[in-house]
Amino acid sequence: MARIMNMALLVVVGVLATAMFQATYAAEYTVGGSRGWTNVNNASFYSDWEEGISFNVGDVLIFNFATGVHDVATVTKADYDACNTANTITTVTTGPARVTLNAAGEHYYICTFTGHCSGGQKINIEVGTSSPTPGSSPTTPGTTTTSPPPPSSASSLVAAFSVILMAISVGFFC
Ligand SMILES: *[C@@H]1O[C@H](CO)[C@@H](O)[C@H](O)[C@H]1NC(C)=O
Numbered sequence: 001m002a003r004i005m006n007m008a009l010l011v012v013v014g015v016l017a018t019a020m021f022q023a024t025y026a027a028e029y030t031v032g033g034s035r036g037w038t039n040v041n042n043a044s045f046y047s048d049w050e051e052g053i054s055f056n057v058g059d060v061l062i063f064n065f066a067t068g069v070h071d072v073a074t075v076t077k078a079d080y081d082a083c084n085t086a087n088t089i090t091t092v093t094t095g096p097a098r099v100t101l102n103a104a105g106e107h108y109y110i111c112t113f114t115g116h117c118s119g120g121q122k123i124n125i126e127v128g129t130s131s132p133t134p135g136s137s138p139t140t141p142g143t144t145t146t147s148p149p150p151p152s153s154a155s156s157l158v159a160a161f162s163v164i165l166m167a168i169s170v171g172f173f174c
């Protein structure tokens with residue numbers, strides 16, 4: 001009887017740990033890396049930054065900027081191309097801003113401060129339909145995990161926590 005209880009506990013803890021790990025496995029990306037979200041005066045800076053990154057639904061963009069000096073506006077492709085700030089769809093004025101990519105497709109972001117977009121403070125994010133990219137680690141069907149570079153400290157923490165939980169539950173089992 002005690003052994004069955006312990007086995008049940010093992011299963012529950014294992015499932016919980018796995019669920020926690022997957023729930024927090026969406027990648028977080030700080031746009032522009034250490035330079036953050038700023039007027040870079042460089043037309044290719046942000047497209048260079050995102051080169052090689054495969055964005056998936058659920059991933060989070062962190063626009064790192066000081067409130068009142070920049071902002072993040074979602075715009076159409078036409079307004080992105082023209083740096084038109086008159087028809088923004090949504091604007092986040094408080095930095096740093098966390099923007100969750102909750103739909104596949106193209107997403108266009110610009111800064112609406114005068115001269116910033118035309119100076120290169122604009123980024124076009126293409127979000128894939130969460131099929132694993134070639135070369136990523138194999139996943140079980142139905143999950144959306146990939147191998148994002150680099151893993152955020154949060155997901156590492158959860159991974160470590162999961163391992164500890166597993167170890168504890170194995171201890172119960174023996
Ligand atoms: C623009 O940014 C890219 C990426 O950081 C860099 O490689 C390039 O040298 C920059 N160009 C200029 C003109 O600063």
Ligand SMILES: [Cu+2]
Nearest residue numbers: 070111113116
């Ligand atoms: Cu700006």
